[in-house]
Amino acid sequence: MLTSARKTMPPLDYVSIIRSVYADGKTMLAGSLASAFAAMLTAYHAQSLPLVGISVLFIVLGLARFFNMQAFWNAAVGNEDAASAERWENRAVVLGALLALLHGSWCFVAMLIVREPYAELVSVSLTMAVMVGICARNFGLDRLVTIQMLMVILPLSLGLLLRFDVYHPLLAILLFVMLSGFRKLAAGIRDILLSAVHGRVEASRLAAELDIAITTLEHGLLMLDENGNVTLSNAKAKALLSRMDIAFAEGQTFNSILDFIGTSGVAPARSIERLSEIVSRRQSGKVTVPLSSGQYFEVTVSSRRSRSVLLLEDITERVTADERISFMARHDTLTGLPNRSHFNALAQEELSRRGARKLASALMVIDIDEFKHVNDSFGHVIGDELLRQVSDRLRHSLPAGTILARQGGDEFVALAPYDLDNPDRQEDVEHTLAAFETPFNLKGINLPVRVSIGLVVTTESDDELDELMTKADLALYGAKADGKARAQIFHAQMDIDYHYRQRLKADLRQAVADGALTLAFQPQLDIETRKIVSCEALARWTHPELGPVSPATFIPMAEEMGLISDITAFVVESATRECAQWAGPVGVAVNVSARDFRGLDLLTVVSRSLDRAGLPANRLEIEVTETAVIEERDLANSVLQGLADRGIVIALDDFGTGYSSLSYLNALPFNKLKIDRSFVADIGKDPRALLLLSNVARLGRDLDLTVVAEGVETEEQLELMQGMTRVQQVQGYFFSRPLPSRDIAELIARMNGGVESAQKAKRHRVVNGR
Numbered sequence: 001m002l003t004s005a006r007k008t009m010p011p012l013d014y015v016s017i018i019r020s021v022y023a024d025g026k027t028m029l030a031g032s033l034a035s036a037f038a039a040m041l042t043a044y045h046a047q048s049l050p051l052v053g054i055s056v057l058f059i060v061l062g063l064a065r066f067f068n069m070q071a072f073w074n075a076a077v078g079n080e081d082a083a084s085a086e087r088w089e090n091r092a093v094v095l096g097a098l099l100a101l102l103h104g105s106w107c108f109v110a111m112l113i114v115r116e117p118y119a120e121l122v123s124v125s126l127t128m129a130v131m132v133g134i135c136a137r138n139f140g141l142d143r144l145v146t147i148q149m150l151m152v153i154l155p156l157s158l159g160l161l162l163r164f165d166v167y168h169p170l171l172a173i174l175l176f177v178m179l180s181g182f183r184k185l186a187a188g189i190r191d192i193l194l195s196a197v198h199g200r201v202e203a204s205r206l207a208a209e210l211d212i213a214i215t216t217l218e219h220g221l222l223m224l225d226e227n228g229n230v231t232l233s234n235a236k237a238k239a240l241l242s243r244m245d246i247a248f249a250e251g252q253t254f255n256s257i258l259d260f261i262g263t264s265g266v267a268p269a270r271s272i273e274r275l276s277e278i279v280s281r282r283q284s285g286k287v288t289v290p291l292s293s294g295q296y297f298e299v300t301v302s303s304r305r306s307r308s309v310l311l312l313e314d315i316t317e318r319v320t321a322d323e324r325i326s327f328m329a330r331h332d333t334l335t336g337l338p339n340r341s342h343f344n345a346l347a348q349e350e351l352s353r354r355g356a357r358k359l360a361s362a363l364m365v366i367d368i369d370e371f372k373h374v375n376d377s378f379g380h381v382i383g384d385e386l387l388r389q390v391s392d393r394l395r396h397s398l399p400a401g402t403i404l405a406r407q408g409g410d411e412f413v414a415l416a417p418y419d420l421d422n423p424d425r426q427e428d429v430e431h432t433l434a435a436f437e438t439p440f441n442l443k444g445i446n447l448p449v450r451v452s453i454g455l456v457v458t459t460e461s462d463d464e465l466d467e468l469m470t471k472a473d474l475a476l477y478g479a480k481a482d483g484k485a486r487a488q489i490f491h492a493q494m495d496i497d498y499h500y501r502q503r504l505k506a507d508l509r510q511a512v513a514d515g516a517l518t519l520a521f522q523p524q525l526d527i528e529t530r531k532i533v534s535c536e537a538l539a540r541w542t543h544p545e546l547g548p549v550s551p552a553t554f555i556p557m558a559e560e561m562g563l564i565s566d567i568t569a570f571v572v573e574s575a576t577r578e579c580a581q582w583a584g585p586v587g588v589a590v591n592v593s594a595r596d597f598r599g600l601d602l603l604t605v606v607s608r609s610l611d612r613a614g615l616p617a618n619r620l621e622i623e624v625t626e627t628a629v630i631e632e633r634d635l636a637n638s639v640l641q642g643l644a645d646r647g648i649v650i651a652l653d654d655f656g657t658g659y660s661s662l663s664y665l666n667a668l669p670f671n672k673l674k675i676d677r678s679f680v681a682d683i684g685k686d687p688r689a690l691l692l693l694s695n696v697a698r699l700g701r702d703l704d705l706t707v708v709a710e711g712v713e714t715e716e717q718l719e720l721m722q723g724m725t726r727v728q729q730v731q732g733y734f735f736s737r738p739l740p741s742r743d744i745a746e747l748i749a750r751m752n753g754g755v756e757s758a759q760k761a762k763r764h765r766v767v768n769g770r
Contacts, residue, residue, distance in 0.1 A: 025069035032062020104155030220312030343405030371410035677711020
């Protein structure tokens with residue numbers, strides 16, 4: 001109650017209260033002078049000298065308080081300077097207490113000394129008015145209010161009590177009740193003021209924060225009132241609108257801004273109409289506004305209680321990024337052409353459009369010939385550059401209105417207009433083929449590259465694109481089969497061949513699963529002794545309805561279907577089992593493909609088969625072509641080295657038909673070199689062919705390889721090789737066609753070991769039920 005308010009209030013509130021106490025010094029001085037005049041009036045009426053003294057004291061004390069107030073404001077106490085404010089509080093308490101005591105003394109003198117009714121009435125009336133003023137001025141300082149009330153009430157009550165009657169003491173008691181009421185009144189006023197101060201501070205804080213938020217907001221901001229007038233905007237909004245040559249001020253209607261944009265043509269009318277509709281209906285939503293300058297704005301409208309807030313955002317970068325992402329999702333990153341999925345959508349739409357008008361379209365599948373050779377020989381950087389240049393030539397050589405896309409790999413697809421009534425309609429395709437007659441310059445490398453084209457023509461709008469693609473692929477397959485660098489139009493026979501091929505694929509898969517393949521063996525003979533030293537194991541398939549199917553048909557088919565490794569595993573296991581039954585140290589050779597190096601654990605399969613058959617490792621030969629080695633060089637080297645370390649013979653098959661790279665002969669663990677039949681065919685009539693064969697054989701011998709010549713079909717060829725070359729082993733139809741298992745053992749026995757071996761072979765057939 002009598003402690004400083006500093007201990008109960010935050011500094012800001014405390015300083016505010018002290019300032020309110022020292023406010024309006026002139027009014028306070030006027031009140032003191034009024035009290036002095038009233039006291040002088042009562043003194044004159046009652047002819048009382050003490051009252052004159054009271055009047056003079058009012059003047060002196062009023063002037064003291066006035067100059068004290070002036071000094072306070074000159075001191076400029078800070079908002080948080082509670083210590084200085086407390087010193088001024090103490091001075092206010094002292095001077096206020098003196099003023100209150102003077103009023104109480106005035107009443108005491110009027111009641112007990114002067115005892116004049118008019119003096120009593122005036123002194124008590126003014127004192128009660130002063131008590132109200134005390135509450136109004138000093139409400140914030142409970143200590144000051146309480147002391148002032150006591151300084152007034154105690155002398156006044158004492159004057160009433162000393163009248164020694166019943167009524168005046170009761171009035172004195174009521175004065176103390178009034179004291180309590182006045183204190184509560186002051187407290188109520190104090191709470192109201194502090195709440196107002198807090199509200200003002202909070203409002204100032206919120207206003208400052210709102211100003212910062214609006215100023216630093218990355219988006220443009222417009223606030224509209226219920227009439228659609230712009231009441232608030234930030235600098236960002238003005239900057240964004242200035243790009244459209246719009247200068248506006250608060251109070252301007254938003255519709256006038258939209259009208260200017262619409263009439264200037266800087267934005268589509270549809271976007272402006274949609275934005276106007278949302279704002280006028282007090283709805284919420286987003287509108288993207290593309291500008292003629294290439295920029296994009298997104299306007300977000302939020303409406304509530306007939307007012308709207310608009311956020312303006314420049315989304316040009318975001319739209320550009322989205323468009324780029326969308327383009328990348330629908331186009332090939334290397335060539336910039338549509339990818340397969342995007343082409344399907346474009347092509348289906350174009351087919352429907354042209355089909356509805358009974359216009360023909362040609363779907364073309366375009367494949368780069370020997371692209372794998374380019375990649376393998378020159379690397380993927382050159383391969384990628386070739387793909388880019390091929391796409392450019394196709395763009396410029398295909399007919400106008402063509403939809404061109406990259407299917408993937410080295411394959412492109414195009415949907416072009418096709419005029420059935422034009423007798424020269426094939427010229428468009430020939431023009432495209434002719435565009436590839438000029439070699440490509442690939443980073444300084446001049447490389448001749450051609451393409452093959454398969455196409456199918458349709459006039460139906462409901463043709464399935466997948467079906468057309470299948471037919472175009474069949475035509476492409478036919479073009480490549482005819483020699484590449486040409487175009488082929490799909491015809492009905494291709495469809496028949498396709499379904500026949502599909503049937504063969506299904507039956508081949510079933511045959512492999514059922515173990516329905518068999519083996520045939522073609523012997524390899526020592527050229528000097530004419531004895532069989534090894535036999536090449538060849539897979540054979542006899543179709544239950546179609547009869548024997550050529551290996552040239554089903555082996556590539558197995559490669560395409562991913563069955564080749566299953567066939568290789570079957571051949572290795574069956575060949576090693578058969579070889580173990582042959583007379584003498586005759587070996588067996590098995591071909592492996594490039595896919596076997598990845599699709600098959602070849603070392604495990606070979607080792608398991610040798611162990612099961614009980615066959616020495618040096619009687620098994622693994623034959624691999626140059627193409628297989630090139631396709632999987634690192635993996636092939638690892639696998640072949642593992643096989644060689646186990647003692648298995650490694651042969652390079654069909655030497656001379658691939659790249660004939662001598663580096664492979666030295667880098668890989670080859671033991672045997674098999675010269676392709678193309679080197680043997682003409683040695684009887686072409687001395688140069690014989691010389692070439694001789695040199696290749698000498699090369700193999702110099703590298704300490706066993707040299708085998710394939711394709712020996714005549715005695716003349718055999719005698720020339722024996723007399724003029726260093727070939728050590730021969731293989732061909734001159735000695736034997738590939739024989740089934742039941743016959744090869746007897747041939748080995750007859751050619752290698754005489755009667756005893758032949759009898760052993762015969763017993764072998766009986767034991768095996770053959």
